[in-house]
Amino acid sequence: SSFYTLVLRNASQVLTMAGGPTDKPLTGAALSQWRIIEQGFVACHGDALAAVAPMSELDETRIGPHTTVLDVSGCVLMPGLVECHTHLVFGGNRADEFQRKLQGESYLDILASGGGILSTVRKTRAATFEELLANALHHLEGFRRYGVTTLEAKTGYGLDLETELRLLRVAHEAARQQPIRLVHTFLGAHVPGPEYKGRAAEYLEYLVGEVLPAARGLAEFVDIFCEEGAFSVEDSRRYLQQARDLGFKLKIHAEQLHELGGCQMAAGLGATSVDHCDYLSPEGAAQVAAAGQGRTVAVLLPLVPLYLRQEKYAPGRAFIDAGLPVALSTDFNPGSCPSKNLWLAVSVACLKMGLTPLEALAAVTLNAAWALDRQQQIGSLEPGKRADVLVLNVPDYRELPYWLGENPVRQVVIGGQIS
Ligand code: NIG
Ligand code: FE
Numbered sequence: 361s362s363f364y365t366l367v368l369r370n371a372s373q374v375l376t377m378a379g380g381p382t383d384k385p386l387t388g389a390a391l392s393q394w395r396i397i398e399q400g401f402v403a404c405h406g407d408a409l410a411a412v413a414p415m416s417e418l419d420e421t422r423i424g425p426h427t428t429v430l431d432v433s434g435c436v437l438m439p440g441l442v443e444c445h446t447h448l449v450f451g452g453n454r455a456d457e458f459q460r461k462l463q464g465e466s467y468l469d470i471l472a473s474g475g476g477i478l479s480t481v482r483k484t485r486a487a488t489f490e491e492l493l494a495n496a497l498h499h500l501e502g503f504r505r506y507g508v509t510t511l512e513a514k515t516g517y518g519l520d521l522e523t524e525l526r527l528l529r530v531a532h533e534a535a536r537q538q539p540i541r542l543v544h545t546f547l548g549a550h551v552p553g554p555e556y557k558g559r560a561a562e563y564l565e566y567l568v569g570e571v572l573p574a575a576r577g578l579a580e581f582v583d584i585f586c587e588e589g590a591f592s593v594e595d596s597r598r599y600l601q602q603a604r605d606l607g608f609k610l611k612i613h614a615e616q617l618h619e620l621g622g623c624q625m626a627a628g629l630g631a632t633s634v635d636h637c638d639y640l641s642p643e644g645a646a647q648v649a650a651a652g653q654g655r656t657v658a659v660l661l662p663l664v665p666l667y668l669r670q671e672k673y674a675p676g677r678a679f680i681d682a683g684l685p686v687a688l689s690t691d692f693n694p695g696s697c698p699s700k701n702l703w704l705a706v707s708v709a710c711l712k713m714g715l716t717p718l719e720a721l722a723a724v725t726l727n728a729a730w731a732l733d734r735q736q737q738i739g740s741l742e743p744g745k746r747a748d749v750l751v752l753n754v755p756d757y758r759e760l761p762y763w764l765g766e767n768p769v770r771q772v773v774i775g776g777q778i779s
Contacts, residue, residue, distance in 0.1 A: 363424030366747070366776055367405040368432050369415065369746050372755040374400035375438035376412055377726040384654045385685035392718035394726075396757070402437050404747035407775035412741045434755050435517075436771060438721065439704050439741050440509025440748030442728035445635050445659050446553050447511035447547070447693035448534075449496050452483030454694045467668050467696065468589050468617065477517070477551050484517035489526055498533040499692070502700045504540055504779065507769040509748035510729070511716035512689075513542050514583060518548030520555070521571050523670055524548045536677035537671040537776040543732045545611060546572070546579035549599055551590050558589055564599045572606055581632065581735075582608040586622035590629045597625050604629060609733060615640040617666070618718075627652035633687070633731040635659040637672070642678035648685040656730040660723070661691040663699055664707040677714030684742040687727040688720060703768065717761045747776035 379395035382384050386394070401418050403411040411419070423429060457470055457479070471477045484492070503511055503616075513531040518524035527542060535542035550568045556563035572582070582603035586596040590613075601608050609632050614622030616636035623634040624644065628651040638657045640648065648656065660674045679686050688709050691697045699705075706720045715723065728738025737746050751771040754760060760768055772779050 361424065362471060364403040364405055364415050364422050364427050366409055366773065367401060367423060367427060367429045368749065368751060369401040369418065369429060369466050370431050370433040371400050371402070371435055371437040372433070372434045373398060374402060374412060374741060375436060375721060375757055376742065377439055377722055378742045385657050385727045385735070386622050386722055387654070389679055389682050391680055391722050392716055399458060400437070401613040402741060402749055404773070404776040405690060407747055409743050409745050409747050411743060416505070430751070432751050436752040436754055437741070438752065439725045439739055440505045440750055440772065440774065441724050441737055442732065442734070443503060443508045443511040443689055443702055444633070444687055444728040444731040445661065445689035445691050446511055446513055447600065448499060448511065449492055449514060449515065449530050450480050450484050450517045451487035451492060452480060452694070453698070458697070461669065466506050471551070471589055475483060476695055478554060479762065480517045481519050482553065485523050489530060490519060492527070492530045493533055496530055497537060499536060499700060500538050500540050504538070504772060505675050505769065506702055506767055507750045507772055508702065509772065509774045510543065510732065510734060511635050512543040512545055512732055514545040514547040514580070516550035519548060519550065519553035521531060521574065523708055524571055525574055525578070533577065533700070534600050539605050539779045543581070543734070544579045544681060545581040545583050545600055546575045546608070547583040547585070549584035549591060551585060556598060561595050564591070564595055566777070568599065568602045569663045572603060572608070575604060580609055581611050582695055583611040585611065585613040585688050586620060587613065587616055589617055593620050593625050595631070600626060600631070611635060615644070619644065623648045623658070627656040631656050633657045633659045636661055636664065637674040637679070638665055638672050640674060642675055642682055644683040645679040645690055647680040650680060654683065654685070657727055659687045659689050659731050660709060660713060661689055661705070662696065662713055663705050664691050666708060673712040676709060680715070680719060685727055685730065687731040688723040689728065701765065701767070703760065704765050706763050710761045717758055721757060747773060751774040
């Protein structure tokens, strides 16, 4: 039928994220020059967007007896949030380390003492498939309430063949049981497994030889934590090259706590994203932009320095001015960011990284889609794209980063269905 299935009408603003270049993620002036429609509507046909336009252009003949019509007066409409970096599946929590951190212990000191990531590895290995699944579904429910419609889920708390595969299978089962679309990343190279303490290169050989072949078909991306106490730039380079040869797309955790050059190395290998970047300098950012040919996205995680009591935040303003595309994410995980509030990340990116509200909103939608290689399907409100739409309880986008820590979401549409 040519009737619309769902129409959201009378929105005070429709944030389309559309109208800019489509061959590359947005940066520079383009990151804030996308189109806002005042007094607009969004119409869906099945799971796809059919029309996004001013109310004056709404074709009433396409509203039939079975069309669901919602009046969203006084609301902003925007694309569903794309949460492009999470460590979704893990056992237990690290509330005990919160106390140690408040007493002054650093993230890397806690890790070196066998805590941190390794403490979550012990709890994750001890957890059953069902326990991990229940936790993941609980967190996905929370993300959905915040308006997340696509979410990247990393492994990285198993660090052996059996547990890493269990984490991938848990994520796939969680994807099946609820509406948020998942993107799967293998982060077996989070830190060397406890059995390989002090033998980082041998651990990576084990992953390449035994685990990556088994992870094919279950994960689209391979990621590595390039940092002191984790993996060196050279070990990371070799590993990412081998992963690429096996057909995986690439990501890296780099320049989180030191400027080692991991971002530039990974961008040179064609990484889809380089994540954290708090210690990446503006000059380094220009080199990453060049090495990645304008396609590699820097995923900034503003809640992480906040939670690690760190003064240094990625200089996002300078990155954008240097032509490096940026996206924003929470980095949801039990150690450095136990928060699912991507709206808070948007506010902190404005306050501490110098992004404007318009830039930050494009960074959690279209550029986050680019960071997952999903830019053809999601991230903007354009006919043909998937009908992932948020109805927000504010009349003007400027209120979104303003109401610090609030959840503005009234309704979430995923694939044309009100969820
Ligand atoms: O992205 N930096 C490395 N990995 C995670 C934290 C993982 C953890 O502490 O459990 C991150 O911040
Ligand atoms: Fe992370």
